[in-house]
Amino acid sequence: MAAPMLRRVGLGRLWGFAWVDGGSGHRRGSPNGSTSSRRREQSSVAQQPLHTAQKPRKGGHKWAAVVGLEIHAQISSNSKLFSGSQVSFMAPPNSLVSFFDASLPGTLPVLNRRCVEAAVMTGLALNCHINKKSLFDRKHYFYSDLPAGYQITQQRLPIAANGSLTYGVFMGNKQSRMATKTVRIRQIQLEQDSGKSLHDDLRSQTLIDLNRAGVGLLEVVLEPDLCCGEEAAAVIKELQLILQALGTSQANMAEGQLRVDANISVHHPGEPLGVRTEVKNLNSIRFLAKAIDHEIQRQINELESGGEILNETRSFDCKLGCTVPMRDKEGKQDYRFMPEPNLPPLVLYDSASLPAGTESQQVINIDQIRDALPELPSATRERLVRRYGMLPEHSFTLLNEVGLLQFFQNVMKETRAEPKKVTSWVLNTLLGYLKHHNLAVSESPVTSSALAELLDLLDSKAISSAAAKQVFEELWKGEAKSAAQVVSEKQLELMQDREALEQLCQSTMEGHPQVVTDMKSGNPRAINKLIGLVRKATLNRADPAEIKDILERLSS
Amino acid sequence: MLGRTLREVSVALKQGQITPTELCRKCLSLIQKTKFLNAYITVSEEVALKQAEESEKRYKQGQSLGILDGIPVAVKDNFSTSGIQTTCASNMLKGYIPPFNATVVQKLLDQGALLMGKTNLDEFAMGSGSTDGAFGPVKNPWSYSKQYQEQRRPQSNRKREGTDWLIAGGSSGGSAAAVSAFTCFAALGSDTGGSTRNPAAHCGLVGFKPSYGLVSRHGLIPLVNSMDVPGILTRCVDDTAIVLGVLAGHDPKDSTTVQDPVKPFTVPSLSDVSKLCIGIPKEYLVPELSSEVRSLWSKAADLFESAGAKVIEVSLPHTSYSIVCYHVLCTAEVASNMARFDGLEYGHRCDVNMSTEAMYAATRREGFNDVVRGRILSGNFFLLKENYENYFIKAQKVRRLIANDFVNVFNSGVDILLTPTTLSEAVPFLEFIKEDNRTRSAQDDIFTQAVNMAGLPAVSMPAALSTQGLPIGLQFIGHAFCDQKLLTVAKWFEKQVQFPVLQLQGLMDDCSSVFENETLPSVSVKQ
Incomplete structure (x- = not known):
């Protein structure tokens, strides 16, 4: 049987984008600091030149793309981050709204233990440092689906920081070869989700559904270590698998449980980073890869034709297949961050710092959570390769x-x-x-x-x-x-009756004397034809090797 | 009967001298007669009578819920009350009916207390006179007292026009007036920078601010979350202790309440103060302090000293930065807390429907008064990225220094600090409104707001009447979570000074029957 075809993570593109004008053999310099540049060197992916039509400027300028991701993963929990309301995707509008979620004055946030545990688990799985003390902040902006006028998040001191995520990408066109890469994780923070606004332009009204308002989110911020849509897609796929393995998020992009924003810029290697744009509304992995690659291409085109890149938010139009600027309502937003005064600092313990005599229900023990972590996808894949002698890429497909x-x-x-x-x-x-x-x-x-x-x-x-x-x-x-x-x-059993098979062979030879003659005169195709005829007569139920054996014996 | 203390009337209820319904009706009738004080925004007559009826049943069956069963109380209109309009004296919340009770309200109701109504305040508790609310100013009952009328300088013109009344103090002026005028036996105030203690001082009441974290804020519509505490206004210390005993303790709905179990509050009668060390902070002797308050403060210190207590001068060196620091932190949190009032989910909504943004703007312009809008504006200014470090962070650091001042003093062996509550006695309304709200707040919170920044318990005790016949309060400040000790000392002081009861007879003819058979001692500070 032929080697199985591997499905690509990103589905869409078969090319990477980091080095666009064919200078793939060059050593790569990166202005992002040595760590990421070294990482990228590990995989000198042969890139297809993409705009051969464009003349490289003097000095053979190459473009490098720098991509950073911000991921919002909805925490899989029974109730919301700060209230007792149930969390459910398809409930009737505004049926899962507590007084707190609707921001009734005088209500106060009460932190959901399950959400904190989910954040710690995710942080540990992503090799993060877990902060024993983290803080909550208010981020202010007026929007109709943000009832309190602010979102509670962790701006100053997040629950986890300085992690890394290892992922696999396919190398160039050889789909069976995989390279292992690592992206650094800046931080993971706990925050509230907003509600949903449904704009009815026809009646010029906005309908608000607060079911989602206050659901716990994990915001995972990656360092800008990526260089193309395919890498971003592979990272998100791996993160999705990790979150699902942990059970900390269902991470279904179509249901909005995993939302990704991408920060993208291009520059000439060795020169300062370019102005970046933020691309939002990326609701599938395929569109994520497409949008990033499109945006990189757009920026290059813009710069090469003498234009400039604006620091703006763009959204991906999946019908047009390109990014378009989002209507910027207020210009530059100042979120007026402020410490959340109604929540004391979130304090976590490990087995060493656990105060004596505390009940396990009252505190969160990081070590206990670490010990209970399930097998992560990378370990599962290693196990599959080791135990079943499977190719690594097959293990990827099995998990994906x-x-x-x-x-x-x-x-x-x-x-x-x-x-x-x-x-x-x-x-x-x-x-x-x-x-x-x-x-x-x-x-x-x-x-x-x-x-x-x-x-x-x-x-x-x-x-x-x-x-x-x-x-x-x-x-x-x-x-x-x-x-x-x-x-x-269907009588598909292999014919076990040797005598009957011999008879069939005999009668087939008798019915095709010319082929038998050919066979005897040494034409190798002739015996195959006879085998085919016998198999047909057996309704595919005979072993071709056995037929061949009989035919050879009968004709000798 | 209405002139009695909570404890006394509770005994009367138990002994059947009066039924809860009778008591409730008497209070309701007095509320009607004293309507001109503007102490209540909403009188919850039906609710109160129904609660009284149920209380009466329990008494008849010998199953009273305890000392608060059948006792009329009032609640400041910034505590959420299920089914009863809660306005914060703002057009923004006019007609807003919360679907839940604040924890403190629920605790009172669970003990069988009768909710007479919701009391007046400065809009969103921003003020120190109870003059800046959407429902008009609160009048100080002492304006109509025999004591004041006899002593004050004649100002016949104003008297004729009926504009010569005094402010009640604020922002819990409605609660103070309600208790002071005998329309209820205890009231909840809120205290962010002195809002319970200030009106208590002006209305001759005990005004108690518990330690931050001892009493739940859930359901209290916030001014400054990190400083707000529910306050208690009563006519004597024992009554405050009874109410505090009911309110104190951890609330799962307020993560800033302490987890430790709270012991029942009994306040023993102290006979010996010789082991006490009373600190007199020298920075509180400010030039603006009226000579009368100053001399009373000094007399009170002498009182402790002559009883054997150690009285020493102490220093709280960062006091002078306190009011500015309070202003920055307060307005920043106000800006944040007020963001939710956008007209979408509840409260006022304007008619503008051009766009969501235009609706927000018009709603907030119409809903908030100038004081609230001014604080929102300055708070947002302090929180801007470019100003955050210079204002908010700096103010937080100063707040820490101020809190440390108290810690240092208490660590040096001081048990209780004794200070004035206000600069002077209550001033006439026309006098008060000559200055704007901001100036007034800065002046009037001078002795009280530092306590909120440090989270300490404090109580304003009526000390004596001024030469004008008006109450003057002094403030006692205790160690954090030593609320019981603070009240014990306050009770000793109360016993020594024998503060006179407000005399409204003759001036409120209709009320005379209410006060008959009451003994009205009139003794000033013992020398």
Whole structure:
């Protein structure tokens, strides 16, 4: 079986963007400080030149892009960050709003323990330093879905800082080669989500839904260590997997549980960083990669045609496939940050600093949370590679599809087939069908048990590979038949009756004397033709090797 | 009956000398008769009568909830009361009916107290006279007292025009007037820079500001979150202790309340003060202090000394920076806290519907008075990125120094600080409004706001009547969370000075029946 096709993380683009005019062999200098430049050197991705049409200016100027991300992940918790209201995505508008969420005067914030634990878990998983003391601040701005006129966030002293995230990207066009990279994490802070505004331009009114107002968010701020949409997409995918593994966020972009803003600038290596723009409204990983690459290209075009980049907020228009400036309402915003006076400093403990005699319900112990961390995606992938001898890229694909790893592991539990065979069937056949029919793993009509049974039949040579494909196709119809049932109904078992097979071979040879003559005269294609004819006569139920063996014996 | 203290009337209820309904009706009738004081914004007659009825049932079944059962109380109109309009004396919240009770209100109701109504204040508690509210100024009941009328200089013109009345102090002037005029037995005020102690001093009451964190702020519509505390106004220290005992303690809805369990508040009668050390902060002797208050302050110190207490002069060196620092921190938090009043979720909304921004602007212009708007403006100025370091951060540092001043003094062995509460006795309204709110607040909060920045407990005690026949209060300041000790000392002082009861007879003819059979001692400070 051929090596399975790997699906790319970013789906869209097959090129990176860091070094755009073909100077890929050059050593890279980075104005971002040595750390990131060294990191980038690790992967000298061969980049395709993208604007060959544009003449490089004198001195062979190259462009380098600098991309930083800010991610807002909705914390998966029963209740909101500072109130007892339930958190739920599809509830009727304004049905999950406490007095605090609606900012009724006199209400006070009460910090949700679960949200703090989620932030600590995420911080630990992202190799952050967890601050034993962090503070809350108010960030002021007037907006109709921000009832209090300010958002409670952690501007001065966040709960976690100075971390890193390791991710894998595909190298150039060789889709099977992966490079490991690292992006630094500046900080993780706890903050409130806002409500939602629905602007009805026709009636010139705005409808407000406060269900989301006050839901806990983790804001993860990355250092500008990235250089293209593909890297950003890979980082976000990895972060998504980590959050999901931790259970700290469902991290579903389509439902707004994971929102990404990108800060983008371009410059000539060795020169100061360019003016940056912020691109918002990136609600899928695919659009994220597209928007970033588009924005980099736009900035380069702008600069090369003598224009300038404005420090502005742009949004990605997924229909037009480009970024457009957002209507800037107030010009420069001054958020007038102020300490939140109603929340005492958030103090965390570790086993060493835990005061004696404290009940575990009253305090949060960082060490206890660290000990209870689940297996992270990178470890899972290593385990898969080690245990099943899988290619690293296959381990990526298994994790990147929601539920696919579980499916794979379930099949493994129930089948005697080789891990490689199982991997191949899951990644090629099953995933191929799912993609073709646009289904999620959980919607697969072929259950893991059915596939395991099928692979057992194949493994015991009860059916041929070709027959197995046929069985799979039958199973896909979802008619609640077992693989064995399909095999027996369609009579797909390999012919075990040697005598009958010999008879079939005999009669096929008799029916095609010319081919037999050709075969005997040494034409290698002739025997294959005969094998094909016999297989057809057996309805694909015979082992081609055995047929060949018989044919050769009969003709000798 | 109405002239009695809370403790006394509670005994009367228990012994059946009067029923809760009778008591409630008497208070309601007096509220009506003293309407001209403008002490109440909302009189919750129906609610009170219904509560009285239920209280009466409990008494009949011998199942009274305790000492507060059936006791009429009043609550400043910046505490949220479920189902009862809560306005903060602002057009912004006119007609706003909260769907929940402030924790302190709920605790009073849980003890069977009768809520007579919501009392008047300066808009959003920003002021020191109770003159700057959307419902008009509060008049000090002492304006109509026998004591004042007999002593004051004749000003016949004003008297005829009815404009010669005195301010009640503020911002909890309505609560002070309500208790002072015997329309209830205790009232809740709020105290951010002196708003409970100041009107208590002007109205001859005990005005108590608990330690920050001892009493829940949940439901109190904030002025400055880091300084606000619910305050208690009563006619004697024991009554304050009873109310504090009910209110104090951790509230899961207010993360700034202390976790430690609070012991019940009993205030013993102190017979020996010889182990006490009373500090007299020298910085509080300011030129603006009236000679009468100054001499009374000195007499009070002598009183302690002659009883065997150690009285020493102490220094709070950063006092002079306090009022400016308070101004910066206060306005910054005001700017932030007032941001929620945008007309969307509750409260006033203007008719402008051009855009959301235009709606915000017009709503806030119409809803807030000049004082509130002025503080919002300056607060936002202090919080601007370019000013933050120079104003807000600096003010926070000064606040720390001021708090440390107190810590240092208390660490040196001082138990209680004794200071004036106000510069002088209550002034006539026409006199008061000659200066703007900001100037007045800066002057009137001078002795009180530092305590809020340090989070300490303090109580203003009525000490004596001035030569004009008006109350003068002195302030006692205690160690943080030593509220009980503070009240114990205050109670000793109360016993020594025998402050006179307000005499309204003859001047409020209709009320005469209310006060009959009351003994009205009139003794000034014992020498």
